Amino acid sequence: MEKDIYMSISRKSKALLSKQEGLDVDFKLTVKGVDAIDLVAFANSEKGGTLLVGVAETEDENSMQKGKIIGCPVGDKERLFILSKAESCVPPVEVNIIIENYARKPFYRIEIPSGKEKPYCTAGGTYKIRGDGRTNTLLPGRLLSLFVEKQSEIFFNRFREATKELGKNMMNSNSTLQDELYPLLRKILNMEYLVEARLESIQKALNLPDYLSEETVPNLTSLAENIDKLKDKVKSLEKSLSRIDEKLDHCLANKKV
Numbered sequence: 001m002e003k004d005i006y007m008s009i010s011r012k013s014k015a016l017l018s019k020q021e022g023l024d025v026d027f028k029l030t031v032k033g034v035d036a037i038d039l040v041a042f043a044n045s046e047k048g049g050t051l052l053v054g055v056a057e058t059e060d061e062n063s064m065q066k067g068k069i070i071g072c073p074v075g076d077k078e079r080l081f082i083l084s085k086a087e088s089c090v091p092p093v094e095v096n097i098i099i100e101n102y103a104r105k106p107f108y109r110i111e112i113p114s115g116k117e118k119p120y121c122t123a124g125g126t127y128k129i130r131g132d133g134r135t136n137t138l139l140p141g142r143l144l145s146l147f148v149e150k151q152s153e154i155f156f157n158r159f160r161e162a163t164k165e166l167g168k169n170m171m172n173s174n175s176t177l178q179d180e181l182y183p184l185l186r187k188i189l190n191m192e193y194l195v196e197a198r199l200e201s202i203q204k205a206l207n208l209p210d211y212l213s214e215e216t217v218p219n220l221t222s223l224a225e226n227i228d229k230l231k232d233k234v235k236s237l238e239k240s241l242s243r244i245d246e247k248l249d250h251c252l253a254n255k256k257v
Contacts, residue, residue, distance in 0.1 A: 028052065036122040040127070047114055069107055071101070136199040
């Protein structure tokens, strides 16, 4: 496990300081500059990212941007402020707070891993994701995609765990349960295909101009209809997943008895 305090500068921070802000790093002058939006943006991204606090943007001799250490207070008050921002996210964002360069100009390296509970938003309901050097709005298509991915992963992990516990003999002997599960599983597979196709349609429709005209209005109407239909599909999928999960829980309870 990585230590919490470095008297000098770690190898990772040196590498991050040598490049400009991007997909995996953002610089903040002070702890007050750390916002919940920054945390959810990294948590929603594929690989997470790092905030370097007490670091300013500067340019090298080739006019390339990089980070410059200016330092910042690193006491309990500042640490609690960062943690409160992480806790305010929905769901709370995991952070690892590390103090670097403690012997000279201390600064924070805040590691935000890619979240396991995507999608994340601020307390005010703002969804963001980290882009190429900037924090971008999480568009409806991607937001719904993250939601479906999360629910599918939760279910299939639960399903694999339950079936492993039950064993083949129990599943084969309970013909009533088997007869009920197979149609539901077929329905889920079909819905997943429909959801995936609908998401692709929505993501294509989101590539619209920033202005409205007579030609774009029908496209916007179609986009809204697609999103509504997808929401209905997701709700139906959730119900099917819930029904199977209840049956598996019931079987596990009976087995323990």
